[in-house]
Amino acid sequence: MSGFGAWLAQFTQVSNAIGDLARDAAADPGWPDGPDELETYTDHLEEAGASEAALETLAHAWDQYTAGH
Secondary structure (H helix, E strand, O other), rough: HHHHHHHHHHHOOOOHHHHHHHHHHHHHOOOOOOOOOOOHHHHHHOOOOOOOHHHHHHHHHHHHHHHHH
């Protein structure tokens, strides 16, 4: 795993919404491994029927990820 997925994986032990997303991603065998674009992950969550809250968490996590790059 690389890019956003690798960045997100470091939060699996955190007790907050990003940690929840990280644990869900780690448990999802279909979690995308690229391309490293927000749309890739948004599309995946929408296809899985994710809640609006999960999509908002993804957008927040993406903002943090891109701020560090």
